Amino acid sequence: MKENTGKSKYVILGMLARMPLTGYTIKKWIENEYSHFWQESYGQIYPSLKKLVAEGLAVSSDNTETGNRRGQILYSITDAGRKELSDWLREEPEIEKLRYEILLKVSFGGNTEPEVLLGHLDDFIKRNEKLVKDMNGYMEHFDALKVQGTDCTYSQLTALCGVYIYSAMRDWAVLAKEIISEKEVVRNSE
Amino acid sequence: MKENTGKSKYVILGMLARMPLTGYTIKKWIENEYSHFWQESYGQIYPSLKKLVAEGLAVSSDNTETGNRRGQILYSITDAGRKELSDWLREEPEIEKLRYEILLKVSFGGNTEPEVLLGHLDDFIKRNEKLVKDMNGYMEHFDALKVQGTDCTYSQLTALCGVYIYSAMRDWAVLAKEIISEKEVVRNSE
DNA sequence: AATCTCATGTAATGGGTTACATGATTTT
DNA sequence: AAAATCATGTAACCCATTACATGAGATT
Numbered sequence: 339m340k341e342n343t344g345k346s347k348y349v350i351l352g353m354l355a356r357m358p359l360t361g362y363t364i365k366k367w368i369e370n371e372y373s374h375f376w377q378e379s380y381g382q383i384y385p386s387l388k389k390l391v392a393e394g395l396a397v398s399s400d401n402t403e404t405g406n407r408r409g410q411i412l413y414s415i416t417d418a419g420r421k422e423l424s425d426w427l428r429e430e431p432e433i434e435k436l437r438y439e440i441l442l443k444v445s446f447g448g449n450t451e452p453e454v455l456l457g458h459l460d461d462f463i464k465r466n467e468k469l470v471k472d473m474n475g476y477m478e479h480f481d482a483l484k485v486q487g488t489d490c491t492y493s494q495l496t497a498l499c500g501v502y503i504y505s506a507m508r509d510w511a512v513l514a515k516e517i518i519s520e521k522e523v524v525r526n527s528e
Numbered sequence: 529m530k531e532n533t534g535k536s537k538y539v540i541l542g543m544l545a546r547m548p549l550t551g552y553t554i555k556k557w558i559e560n561e562y563s564h565f566w567q568e569s570y571g572q573i574y575p576s577l578k579k580l581v582a583e584g585l586a587v588s589s590d591n592t593e594t595g596n597r598r599g600q601i602l603y604s605i606t607d608a609g610r611k612e613l614s615d616w617l618r619e620e621p622e623i624e625k626l627r628y629e630i631l632l633k634v635s636f637g638g639n640t641e642p643e644v645l646l647g648h649l650d651d652f653i654k655r656n657e658k659l660v661k662d663m664n665g666y667m668e669h670f671d672a673l674k675v676q677g678t679d680c681t682y683s684q685l686t687a688l689c690g691v692y693i694y695s696a697m698r699d700w701a702v703l704a705k706e707i708i709s710e711k712e713v714v715r716n717s718e
Numbered sequence: 719a720a721t722c723t724c725a726t727g728t729a730a731t732g733g734g735t736t737a738c739a740t741g742a743t744t745t746t
Numbered sequence: 747a748a749a750a751t752c753a754t755g756t757a758a759c760c761c762a763t764t765a766c767a768t769g770a771g772a773t774t
């Protein structure tokens with residue numbers, strides 16, 4: 339037996355707790371604001387929304403009459419939904435299982451030329467460097483909002499985590515490159 | 529259409545490249561040495577091994593006669609397997625998708641009491657603190673092996689990555705706690 | 719007219735864990 | 747004799763992405 343571990347439900351509830359949204363905008367928001375630590379596809383979002391309504395945790399308003407353009411369906415959270423969200427927030431977060439393919443390749447590095455790994459590490463450094471910049475951009479954006487009186491402390495904390503994690507990955511990769519290169523120098527001089 | 533993205537195959541090939549192993553020992557090794565950045569279950573390992581043999585990338589020797597205790601099956605890599613491994617190592621590693629439930633909860637933090645988040649962050653700090661210790665333990669272990677003349681550079685690099693990543697997560701969480709607590713002080717004094 | 723974006727949705731497929739089934743050997 | 751560990755394996759299930767289908771409204 340296994341209880342439902344699907345998190346899509348709670349991501350959606352968390353977003354609806356701020357304001358009513360359509361499935362489409364939920365997807366777009368996750369892409370823009372959560373993508374560095376979470377992702378959801380339409381294949382998860384639309385069925386989840388229907389389930390939320392069936393469970394009384396959200397209500398849908400497909401008011402095609404009331405000036406609502408296109409066939410869009412707005413979902414709003416209910417009191418039961420807020421309760422469900424709050425209960426979930428109290429539960430201990432699941433221990434994250436990391437799957438870094440680059441580490442797998444590094445650990446099997448003896449089966450290829452050092453240049454191959456150095457190349458992968460270069461790409462990795464560039465990618466993480468860009469992510470650090472993006473995250474710092476978010477940080478500044480949130481600082482600007484704070485000056486205007488909008489409190490974004492919690493969102494900003496996730497961006498800060500991004501800064502920390504991507505900086506660490508970049509720094510590791512830079513050091514890893516040095517260690518691999520040094521090892522090669524030693525090997526060649528023997 | 530979608531090409532096969534299953535990585536189990538390559539993890540197993542990478543391990544077999546060092547020495548012949550049974551499915552059971554592959555599982556145990558992954559648990560002990562790779563668990564901080566990779567995981568595989570028996571449900572993946574046993575079918576994958578059979579597939580590897582079918583593809584000629586590995587051979588099995590269930591020599592129950594030749595003193596092999598129990599029904600264990602030893603798998604060895606073939607030349608074709610080494611080629612396959614080497615080809616895969618050259619491919620660009622897939623971009624890792626992170627899923628940090630704790631960040632989700634932090635970002636929805638406005639829907640619960642700050643104490644709830646502070647509690648989660650405490651657990652998170654303890655967990656990462658322990659992981660940093662574990663990784664440093666591995667680092668020393670590899671240093672000791674290096675003194676004995678065994679080259680473990682690549683394995684050690686993955687442990688080093690662990691040190692970096694878990695330290696970063698811990699540091700972030702410590703700072704996050706401070707920021708949340710401070711925010712509360714301000715809120716209460718208003 | 720064509721194309722792009724908005725918008726909803728489902729079916730197929732893949733990837734992975736969990737639970738279960740089975741049995742040998744070793745340890746207590 | 748019982749329990750723990752070694753050892754292999756499969757079926758059910760869950761989670762998630764991808765590909766596809768459909769169509770409205772806006773833009774070029």
